[in-house]
Amino acid sequence: xxxxxxxxxxxxxxxxxxxxxxxxxxxxxxxxxxxxxxxxxxxxxxxxxxxxxxxxxxxxxxxxxxxxxxxxxxxxxxxxxxxxxxxxxxxxxxxxxxxxxxxxxxxxx
RNA sequence: CGAGCGGACUACGCGGUCGCGGCGUGCUUUUGCGCACGAUGAGGAAAGUCCGGGCAUCGCAGGGCAGGACGCCUGAUAACGUCAGGUGAAGGUGACUUCAAGGAAAGUGCAACAGAAAUAGACCGCCCGUCCCUCUUUUGACCCUUUUUUUCGCAGGGGUCCCGAAAAAGAUUGCGUAGCAAGAUUUUUUGGGAAGAGGAGAAGCAAUCGAACGAAACGCGCUCUUUGCGUGAGCGAAGAGCGGAACGUGAGAUUUGCUUCGACGAGGCAAGGAUGGAAAGGCGAGGUAAGAGCUCACCGACGGGACGGUAACGCCCCGUGCCAUGUAAACCCCGUCCGAUGCAAGUUUGGGACCUUUUCACACAGGGUUGCCCGCCCGAGAAGGUCCGUGAAUAACGCUGGAGCCUUUCGGUGACGGAAGGCGUAGAUAAAUGACCGCGCUCGACAGAACCCGGCUUAUAGGUCCGCUCGUAUC
RNA sequence: GCGGGUGUAGUUCAAUGGUAGAACACUAGCCUUCCAAGCUGGUCGCGUGGGUUCAAUUCCCAUCACCCGCU
Numbered sequence: 286x287x288x289x290x291x292x293x294x295x296x297x298x299x300x301x302x303x304x305x306x307x308x309x310x311x312x313x314x315x316x317x318x319x320x321x322x323x324x325x326x327x328x329x330x331x332x333x334x335x336x337x338x339x340x341x342x343x344x345x346x347x348x349x350x351x352x353x354x355x356x357x358x359x360x361x362x363x364x365x366x367x368x369x370x371x372x373x374x375x376x377x378x379x380x381x382x383x384x385x386x387x388x389x390x391x392x393x394x
Numbered sequence: 395c396g397a398g399c400g401g402a403c404u405a406c407g408c409g410g411u412c413g414c415g416g417c418g419u420g421c422u423u424u425u426g427c428g429c430a431c432g433a434u435g436a437g438g439a440a441a442g443u444c445c446g447g448g449c450a451u452c453g454c455a456g457g458g459c460a461g462g463a464c465g466c467c468u469g470a471u472a473a474c475g476u477c478a479g480g481u482g483a484a485g486g487u488g489a490c491u492u493c494a495a496g497g498a499a500a501g502u503g504c505a506a507c508a509g510a511a512a513u514a515g516a517c518c519g520c521c522c523g524u525c526c527c528u529c530u531u532u533u534g535a536c537c538c539u540u541u542u543u544u545u546c547g548c549a550g551g552g553g554u555c556c557c558g559a560a561a562a563a564g565a566u567u568g569c570g571u572a573g574c575a576a577g578a579u580u581u582u583u584u585g586g587g588a589a590g591a592g593g594a595g596a597a598g599c600a601a602u603c604g605a606a607c608g609a610a611a612c613g614c615g616c617u618c619u620u621u622g623c624g625u626g627a628g629c630g631a632a633g634a635g636c637g638g639a640a641c642g643u644g645a646g647a648u649u650u651g652c653u654u655c656g657a658c659g660a661g662g663c664a665a666g667g668a669u670g671g672a673a674a675g676g677c678g679a680g681g682u683a684a685g686a687g688c689u690c691a692c693c694g695a696c697g698g699g700a701c702g703g704u705a706a707c708g709c710c711c712c713g714u715g716c717c718a719u720g721u722a723a724a725c726c727c728c729g730u731c732c733g734a735u736g737c738a739a740g741u742u743u744g745g746g747a748c749c750u751u752u753u754c755a756c757a758c759a760g761g762g763u764u765g766c767c768c769g770c771c772c773g774a775g776a777a778g779g780u781c782c783g784u785g786a787a788u789a790a791c792g793c794u795g796g797a798g799c800c801u802u803u804c805g806g807u808g809a810c811g812g813a814a815g816g817c818g819u820a821g822a823u824a825a826a827u828g829a830c831c832g833c834g835c836u837c838g839a840c841a842g843a844a845c846c847c848g849g850c851u852u853a854u855a856g857g858u859c860c861g862c863u864c865g866u867a868u869c
Numbered sequence: 870g871c872g873g874g875u876g877u878a879g880u881u882c883a884a885u886g887g888u889a890g891a892a893c894a895c896u897a898g899c900c901u902u903c904c905a906a907g908c909u910g911g912u913c914g915c916g917u918g919g920g921u922u923c924a925a926u927u928c929c930c931a932u933c934a935c936c937c938g939c940u
Binding site for chain 2: 339343
């Protein structure tokens with residue numbers, strides 16, 4: 286991915302502590318302005334076995350990559366909600382809705 | 395055609411656009427960051443982490459104890475608790491399946507309840523002997539031998555007189571044709587060697603009285619039927635019918651009616667006794683006072699020998715003091731094996747300066763080596779603190795070419811091994827396979843590598859192939 | 870990834886291979902004018918599946934769920 290991965294424990298705890306949380310029906314987004322664009326996905330053991338967790342992570346990354354070219358530099362953490370079914374279209378729609386509402390997009394796609 | 399058994403394989407496919415991981419080549423760039431192209435990128439279980447090994451480190455690779463694992467035989471393998479072939483046992487009509495399958499006369503422990511009794515005995519019982527009182531009936535008296543017997547037993551065997559019964563012979567007598575009846579006596583066979591009733595006494599059942607407790611009818615009593623227990627008098631349970639208006643349980647006491655039992659023996663036996671998972675081999679016959687592998691036949695168990703097999707074991711013959719329950723997935727014994735820690739192992743970049751405490755270079759003491767002991771090693775470090783520096787849960791290596799995979803062929807029943815040829819086949823580190831479109835169908839299960847292999851176990855929608863068994867029908 | 874541990878009543882726990890127990894909770898009755906407290910009684914069971922054994926919560930194996938440690 287072109288955007289940098291958010292890796293350090295320090296950065297993630299800082300994000301949790303002082304980032305802004307935005308909620309949608311399918312997921313939660315935490316973001317904080319920074320020098321370059323970084324993102325991370327948070328999928329713990331409560332979401333199911335490893336096959337199910339990997340599928341959630343793939344869907345979230347694919348959905349987020351639709352907007353990477355238009356985003357202003359900031360750190361983003363994506364946390365999905367626990368549910369029975371996950372779909373790519375719902376993730377794309379909700380992420381777009383949130384980013385538009387928080388005016389993070391530099392120009393509309 | 396139906397029902398089933400065993401084995402092997404597969405795990406949606408094809409095409410297009412965008413995107414992800416590492417790799418190679420090229421371009422750019424001081425490096426880094428990038429760009430383009432190319433090929434490549436999750437499994438049969440990647441899972442559980444239940445075993446075994448490689449690999450790495452630890453002054454392990456010396457001994458003993460402790461601890462752990464395994465347990466029919468032979469083989470395969472780097473090794474195994476795995477696999478293959480066989481043996482035995484159990485199950486199934488069969489194909490076939492399952493089995494931690496050494497030792498219970500080395501020792502210790504445990505076996506509830508039930509049952510007379512639970513690893514050992516004699517409660518009931520069967521038999522024998524001795525001994526109280528009264529009465530009734532009754533034929534008893536001797537000799538030889540230790541020959542019999544596994545044992546216990548006064549108890550074995552033989553003979554004479556006596557008594558009873560049966561059979562045969564038969565002098566003689568009566569009636570008399572035949573024949574029938576009686577019958578002294580003789581011979582042979584067999585039996586007999588005491589039996590029974592009552593009393594005293596003991597134990598119990600029912601009725602009666604009754605302290606105390608409960609109770610107002612779904613209760614109580616009586617009769618009948620069925621059934622259970624007891625040797626019995628009797629006591630319960632269930633059902634049906636009837637009864638009158640009051641009782642039921644009951645420590646204890648007295649009388650009446652009824653039932654059963656002779657007592658004893660440091661006697662014999664273990665056949666029978668509703669139990670139990672298991673009752674001192676099973677069953678039948680002989681034998682005995684009663685009994686018993688006491689004897690015999692068959693079956694089983696154990697021991698010995700011959701034969702077959704590498705062996706487990708099989709099969710045949712002979713013998714027997716039948717000496718003895720189950721449990722070792724209870725302790726344990728015997729045999730075999732095991733050093734510990736796990737890639738978060740470990741190696742490198744990567745440290746420097748100072749202070750304090752402690753041990754030691756003979757010994758003691760200290761540290762390490764496996765939980766413990768002995769033994770061995772360490773011989774200058776070990777522990778703690780402060781300051782400087784620093785990217786530090788970081789970076790690189792370990793990291794994927796390995797007991798590797800495929801094909802052919804040879805050896806072997808097989809697991810497997812040998813040879814030849816070919817292939818290059820994920821390597822991430824907040825951790826890569828997704829989204830959309832089109833076509834096809836049976837509409838797609840379980841599920842995601844994290845050092846690597848060999849196994850086991852568990853999860854799994856379907857589909858394909860091979861071999862085999864049983865049943866039915868037809869030929 | 871590696872190494873350990875635990876599953877018993879609604880809850881917290883106990884147990885020698887032989888009928889599974891205690892406390893609290895729940896519930897019915899008594900007591901009280903009523904409630905609480907107290908007294909008397911009752912209900913609720915060994916994570917799952919196999920095996921060893923006459924008999925398994927206990928012993929063995931597998932499996933499921935949960936917890937802890939290593940950094």
